[in-house]
Amino acid sequence: GQNIDQPTEMTATEGAIVQINCTYQTSGFNGLFWYQQHAGEAPTFLSYNVLDGLEEKGRFSSFLSRSKGYSYLLLKELQMKDSASYLCAVFSGGYNKLIFGAGTRLAVHP
């Protein structure tokens, strides 16, 4: 079956660092994506990992361990505008559909 787990909600303080974890069990794996989604809007692409290790992109970093079926998204220097849902998604199948987790709703407080 297909299973992607991430925490439902997290809170953090402006300027701090937060790590959002994701574990997955899928029948196929061609890479893992993180998307940001503000309420009522479309998911926007943040990062993509296909090999093990850390990918850094400005204030955002994403880590993947394929043997453990585990990824995390690290957000540094948090800003109020980072309050959103963060979606972990696995690329699966021959035509690479995305299988999404339920998302982690992050609230950033002053």
Place this chain on the structure above:
Amino acid sequence: EPEVTQTPSHQVTQMGQEVILRCVPISNHLYFYWYRQILGQKVEFLVSFYNNEISEKSEIFDDQFSVERPDGSNFTLKIRSTKLEDSAMYFCASRLTSGGQFFGPGTRLTVL
């Protein structure tokens, strides 16, 4: 920067009516997708489309759904006889060959 566009942004329809949701993918992209997101739930895959045919579909994508690429730019999702439970945000996405899928802004479908 090129982007995926979708029309309409909001569609209200009566149960049993047909609706067509329209998307214009990024122009040089080759793979096209439809996803839906029921309010408060996760994004769900509906169908993928490549080389002018459906390449994969989910169990949600039953006989009431169809997709078409009628010309070189548009990509449509038709729901033949809408049900209350079809109310959701419908997202179109496209990708080139490798890398991420880029999502359109979505169409909010409300079935009354």
